[in-house]
Amino acid sequence: MLTKFSRVKVLKIYNSTVMHWSESAALSQKHHPNLMMLYLVRVNMTNGELPAGLLSDDFPQKLLDIEFCSTNLCTLPDDFDLKWPQVASIYFEASDFTEVPAPLARLAPFDLSLAMNPISIIPASVFEGQVGFLHIGGTLFTELPESVPEMSPSLVLRVDNTNITFFWDWIDPSLENARTLVIDAYPILAANSPYCTDLERIYDGQQTSFSASRHKTDSVILLNASLENWPVLKATVSCEPWPSTWYPIEFEDAYSGL
Template structure:
């Protein structure tokens, strides 16, 4: 999929956009197209969902243009790790379900007080020590190889 910067979704051209949903999309080289991150996305955009894509990486500066505290679902893709730019977005509702992610860092759990769905991934254990875990954080771990929880 080619989606260049000159056709970007932006605050200037799409000021009322609430939701962005892409399903069954083949992205060139598995990279996020420039038109989806090079310009500041609309301030009204609160829900970004990709389902069944070949997305394998996210830009390091994604948190500079994507909305913070939003709902972000990047499901059934090819992400093998959780990028720090995604962690910095501090999504209220984040789903990385059905990606071949094998490990999870403490940073995605710390300070998160919303929802995290990592079901259907290759994760087999959670970090042993995590500081600043919110008592309201809800994690879905279905269809993983996690067989125990640290005390």
């Protein structure tokens, strides 16, 4: 039946359980050439896995906004990176991932959110390539990878609602690039983190340095608490709170009447 909706542009599944979604009913370029947005919100899937209907080899070419929020998804197939688009917004938020799946790290989508998943280690690969927006707020990691050999040249990074206390120097070139671009966004969003607690105390004159242990490869920009560096810090880091997920789930619940 789903294959008959060739003109559909937006598909949303809300507050549901997907027991079975077969390959014969898969989203595909052949049957859904106009599909641009896919949302699965408060959805459970069998075994916490993507159904076959979302893994077509003929994936819709215009489907570049894919958002999962509050699901039981916990794993991705090994060939996931060969099926889904890299130049896309892909959000797996408030789900059950305990690690960043290897195929997702290989895909490294331009706009990726893993917010509110119980993930404790963030691999370097998700910061590489052409990633432009990365949201790992509300996860369990305490520090970023020490080395990122091929850092994305421009990145907006959300680490709010985490226990991050410092940043490594591999992030500095991206921050320098951000200062040369005209973008209406802070490169770093870190509200409700120990780092922002330190930063606010520094601005208030309650301390003169960051409390994290120092390393030889600390960020020169983000760990410099001198008064001369305050304008850079204030233009680079936002400590203002944001909704925990990019997907507006509170609005969705109110609108859909849950």
